[in-house]
Amino acid sequence: MKLRFAAVALIPFAAVLALGSAVHAQPPTKSIWDGVFTDEQANRGKALYSENCASCHGSELTGGEMAPPLSGGEFMSGWDGLTIGDLFERIRISMPQNAPGSLSGQQNADILSFVFSANKFPAGQTELPKEAGILKTIKFEVKKP
Numbered sequence: 001m002k003l004r005f006a007a008v009a010l011i012p013f014a015a016v017l018a019l020g021s022a023v024h025a026q027p028p029t030k031s032i033w034d035g036v037f038t039d040e041q042a043n044r045g046k047a048l049y050s051e052n053c054a055s056c057h058g059s060e061l062t063g064g065e066m067a068p069p070l071s072g073g074e075f076m077s078g079w080d081g082l083t084i085g086d087l088f089e090r091i092r093i094s095m096p097q098n099a100p101g102s103l104s105g106q107q108n109a110d111i112l113s114f115v116f117s118a119n120k121f122p123a124g125q126t127e128l129p130k131e132a133g134i135l136k137t138i139k140f141e142v143k144k145p
Ligand code: HEC
Pocket: 049, 052, 053, 054, 055, 056, 057, 066, 067, 068, 069, 070, 074, 075, 078, 090, 091, 094, 095, 096, 097, 098, 103, 111
């Protein structure tokens, strides 16, 4: 009888634990400041950016007549506190605006590397992955933590 009570009493506890781990399945564990792309990748991205993005966003990422800048204060503060995965998804779904979805995940990851490099985030030893799930674990933050 006592044993049964103990088992029942444990159920809500287990449920809370399960729920907790589901909600926190992928908390941002890394920062954009941790060196999350390589220089070589940013170079590849630069060529892709020139071809697919510069016509609207400008070769210096300063924006154009219609398109917003992809560098500087407004861009940075707009994404501050979100994840690289969010930015990646935004590009994957809606850009290039004249042909959304036409680029591969790898190409988008390379372009993002170039955008980060142009915004003076540090390069590192490993390439930025193209899996949105992993990218959601990397936080975009304007200030170095
Ligand atoms: C034909 C013009 C055009 C091209 C090409 C284009 N964009 Fe855009 N982009 C826009 C416009 C216009 C907006 C703002 C309206 C909107 O969100 O659709 C925008 C918005 C964005 C935003 C959101 C900016 C913010 O801070 O909210 C990102 C990121 C972006 N573009 C990235 C890219 C990338 C990367 C490429 C190349 C793969 C690209 N764009 C190509 C026109 C373009």
